[in-house]
Amino acid sequence: MKSNQVPQKIKLSVLCPVYNGGDFVVKNIDNLIDALKDTSLCFEVIISDDFSHDYTEKACEDIKKKYFNIIRVYRQKKNIGIYANYNFLIAKSKGEYFVTMDQDDTPEFLFYNEAVNFLEKNKLYSLAYSHARVIGSQSNKIIRYETCFNMGVGEFARDRFVNTIINNETLAMVGVIRKKYFNRTRGYVCIPGGDHILLNELSLYGDFFCFDKICYDYYEDEEKYIKSSDVQKISGKRYFFQTHWILKNIESVWLYPEFNTINKIIMSFSVCRIQNFFFIKDLFMILNVNFWIEVLSIKRRR
16 A cells, blocks of 8 residues: 555554554554555554653654554553553454554564455454564563464364463464454453453454464563562462453353353363363352353343
8 A cells, every 4th residue: 555545445454552662653653654555455553652651642643744644643541551552442443454563563564464365365264473583672682482373273163262272372462363353352351361361262253374484573571570469379370360361261151152051161161171270169250250141141132
């Protein structure tokens, strides 16, 4: 898409949550538009400034003026957090597909065009992604490679769901996602690990496709560790937020309309087994949550 053309039908929405990231706004958006401007891909760029306190607001307005027919900019009135910002951006998007681009990430932008072309030809796939490199933010050296072929793979929804949980990676979330399938999920759950929960739920609605190449770099603090007082060990290696993941994964099973009640019970126990979660008090909590989900779904069907 040429930068001076107005697309008739937007295929891809590039969603950019930003917080105190003015440098990103200038550099990555310029690179993105320069890479895609000569392709046939009709795209838009949406930026949501999560109440930054640096010069990000001005940088966003400057880049909007430069590419006024491609970019939309929003500024939150308070800091809402990354997952709520994702949900906000997705709700504002007009594309048939979307991809999120965080301020510390460096994608190979032409991959977006390749992924959209693949999804256009393969309607049963919910997303397309690639391998990635993780680079240390202090050392600027490669820490590790993230490769995964088994996420969202399987003939049936239950197989895709189980494989995605077992892999326990969120690499696919930086891929290109079909919005129609995303809209069937609850979106990002605003708790630690909300991206894991969404990815697992998304696997119920369509296959994932992994391109066998590296098209994404993202940066990570080598000394990063969990400090939150909410993250307390409750048993062995499991943390409070991991317990929340398990409950949310089971909720996803019970909200999936294609499973009957027997399937839902079997899948709930499968999630418990896979994620080493089986205390009596927790089991009662699961059954209680699932009972009310089922009651509400029956009422909605009526």
